[in-house]
Amino acid sequence: MDGGGQDAVVEPTSYKDLEALLRERLHEFTPNQRRIAQQLLSDPEGCAFQTVSELAGSVGVNESTVVRFANALGLRGYPQLARLCQQRLREQAQLLERFDALNYLETVDGELLGRTVAYDQANIARTFANVDPDSWQQAVRALSTSRAVGVVGLRKSFAASTLLAYLLRLVRDEVHELGTLPAMLPDGLRRFGPDDVVVGISIHRYARDTVRALEVARAAGATTIALTDNASSPLTPQSDVSFYVDVAGVSLLRSVTAFTSMVQALASAVATELGTHTRSALLLEEKLLADFDVYHDGPSRSGGAR
Numbered sequence: 174m175d176g177g178g179q180d181a182v183v184e185p186t187s188y189k190d191l192e193a194l195l196r197e198r199l200h201e202f203t204p205n206q207r208r209i210a211q212q213l214l215s216d217p218e219g220c221a222f223q224t225v226s227e228l229a230g231s232v233g234v235n236e237s238t239v240v241r242f243a244n245a246l247g248l249r250g251y252p253q254l255a256r257l258c259q260q261r262l263r264e265q266a267q268l269l270e271r272f273d274a275l276n277y278l279e280t281v282d283g284e285l286l287g288r289t290v291a292y293d294q295a296n297i298a299r300t301f302a303n304v305d306p307d308s309w310q311q312a313v314r315a316l317s318t319s320r321a322v323g324v325v326g327l328r329k330s331f332a333a334s335t336l337l338a339y340l341l342r343l344v345r346d347e348v349h350e351l352g353t354l355p356a357m358l359p360d361g362l363r364r365f366g367p368d369d370v371v372v373g374i375s376i377h378r379y380a381r382d383t384v385r386a387l388e389v390a391r392a393a394g395a396t397t398i399a400l401t402d403n404a405s406s407p408l409t410p411q412s413d414v415s416f417y418v419d420v421a422g423v424s425l426l427r428s429v430t431a432f433t434s435m436v437q438a439l440a441s442a443v444a445t446e447l448g449t450h451t452r453s454a455l456l457l458e459e460k461l462l463a464d465f466d467v468y469h470d471g472p473s474r475s476g477g478a479r
Contacts (some may be wrong), residue, residue, distance in 0.1 A: 184247035188217060188261035191254075192404050194246060199410065208232040209242050213258065214405035221258040225251045288423045293430040296419035300431040301438075304416060309442070312414045315396045316439065317446040319370040321347035323361065323395075325386045326374030333400070333432040334374045340440035344447055351386060358382055359389075367394035373412070376402040376420055376427065387411035400435060 185191040195210045202210055212232050213220055220228055228251075229236045243254040316322055322341055326334025338350040351361040351371070365371055371390035375383040384407045391397045391411055399412035402420050409415050418435055420427040 185257060188257045191246070191257045196404055196409060199405075205232075205234045205238050206242050206245075208234060209239060211405040213254075215403045217258040217261045221255060221262045223255070285423060289428075292421055292423055293428055296421055296428055296431040297434050299419045300417070300435060308414050308416070312398050312416070312439065313442040313446055315370045315398065315414075316341065316372075316443045317345070319396065320368040321349065321365065321370075323349045323351045323365055323369065323371040323386075323390070324374070325351040325358070325371065325383050326400075327352055327355075327380040327383055329427070329429060330374040330376060330380070330383070330400075330432070333429060333436050334372075336433065337372065337374070337436035337440065340437065341443060344440065344444040352382055355382055358386060362386060362389050362393075365390050365393055365395045369395045370398060371395050372398045372400065373408050374400045374432070375406070375408055376418075376429075377406070379407050384408055384411065400432065 183194075185194050192214060195214055199207060199210055209228070209232055212228065223231070225236050225239050229239045240251050243251045246254070248254050248257075322338075322345070324334050324338040324341070326332075326337075334352075335350060338348055341348040349361060349364075352358045362371075369390075371387060373383045373387040379401075387397045387399065387408055388411045391413070397412045397414075399406070399408035399415040400418055401408045401415065403417055404415070406415075406417075416435060418431045420429065420431065422428040
């Protein structure tokens with residue numbers, strides 16, 4: 174990227190432009206440049222007010238490397254790079270204010286339950302505010318029209334993966350949860366090709382099998398969708414569409430609440446997209462549940478798919 178033969182880079186004017194540029198060129202960067210890029214992608218808020226020496230020290234490179242990197246991105250030195258990160262921080266602050274989350278965080282006075290709710294509200298707000306409408310429509314269309322859908326998520330992402338597979342099975346056919354038995358993951362992936370979709374869900378520390386599953390599915394021609402925690406995730410370069418879900422928590426335990434909201438929203442959007450087909454699938458589901466007497470129904474019964 175430092176060479177003179179590179180095409181001119183269009184100067185990013187927002188953090189969103191910067192993020193897209195970094196993701197697009199991540200594979201071209203030198204190891205030192207990649208460390209800087211990954212820091213900017215994973216922690217823009219932390220980078221916003223760091224000096225050039227602080228950022229260089231945090232990723233283990235020289236100050237001059239950071240300055241040259243900023244210039245190579247089409248920016249006028251490091252201060253402009255920092256300003257783009259500050260812009261991101263201002264946008265996030267404005268978003269939190271709209272959802273009254275910052276005020277809530279200040280008034281709960283250290284109460285764990287209240288702070289947990291506040292963090293989860295903020296995570297959901299940030300996650301959905303950052304969803305690109307075109308990417309969302311692309312994902313919903315793919316999940317609605319594909320021959321088959323595979324979903325893989327392991328360890329802390331297992332619950333979100335299971336929920337997405339379950340909800341999609343309620344509204345369409347050929348939905349498969351992959352990786353429930355790790356040794357069988359390669360066998361499950363064999364059935365996926367150009368007419369199919371594979372969704373990978375993982376957060377730091379990323380499950381190797383989930384990353385590999387998206388890589389294999391994409392090589393086979395399947396459409397790949399990633400639900401992950403930031404743009405420097407190893408799932409991002411293996412996906413056609415990526416959604417970044419906020420996982421901030423009140424302690425060392427990260428929150429997966431926004432993942433639950435995201436997969437429910439995706440499944441609901443697919444149900445709406447499929448229309449009458451969804452109604453037929455739900456009616457059949459209800460009949461089978463009744464035939465097998467699955468649920469204990471008390472005096473009152475609420476409608477809807479379970």
